[in-house]
Amino acid sequence: SLCGFRARGRRYGVQVKAFFDLFNGKKNQNRSSGRRDELIEELLRATANSNGGLGVSASGREEISNLVEELQKYCMKDPLGSENIFGRWEVRYASKPETAGGPFRTPVGRLVFPGQRAIQIIEEPNVCVNQIEFKTLGFIPGSVTQEGTVEPADGRWRVIREGNQR
Numbered sequence: 001s002l003c004g005f006r007a008r009g010r011r012y013g014v015q016v017k018a019f020f021d022l023f024n025g026k027k028n029q030n031r032s033s034g035r036r037d038e039l040i041e042e043l044l045r046a047t048a049n050s051n052g053g054l055g056v057s058a059s060g061r062e063e064i065s066n067l068v069e070e071l072q073k074y075c076m077k078d079p080l081g082s083e084n085i086f087g088r089w090e091v092r093y094a095s096k097p098e099t100a101g102g103p104f105r106t107p108v109g110r111l112v113f114p115g116q117r118a119i120q121i122i123e124e125p126n127v128c129v130n131q132i133e134f135k136t137l138g139f140i141p142g143s144v145t146q147e148g149t150v151e152p153a154d155g156r157w158r159v160i161r162e163g164n165q166r
Helices: 012-021 026-047 058-074 107-112
Strands: 002-006 087-094 117-123 127-136 140-153 156-162
Touching: 026 058, 026 087
Parallel strands: none
Antiparallel strands: 002 087, 087 117, 117 127, 127 140, 140 156
């Protein structure tokens, strides 16, 4: 599960709403937008300052999972069919936060490469780029990138990694 917001610009509130609008199927738009908006606000609160999911307790993970599960009722069937999904996104939460960035997200990696920021870039038609931005020893900027494709799998979407991290 991922929750993100567009990293460009300073109008995060508007862009967060645009991101979550892709979860809204047209048939449910007016009837359930109130509950959908409540879920989005709860999810944003639950993932604030979570360090991409690393700082979330077991009960917090369960709460976030429940919110995502309920929010999925409002999802469109083909999110890659919406241009709202394409862009550069800051990852607020990942259910498996260590997977984005591999050794950079371990305790030692976070000590040597502090100030990490997880980014996911989704480009047409189905390209996915995961990136961890950091400062080596706290002051030398750097990043690690992992590229792949997004493909349907068992009624869900999964990222197929291509090649090694660089």
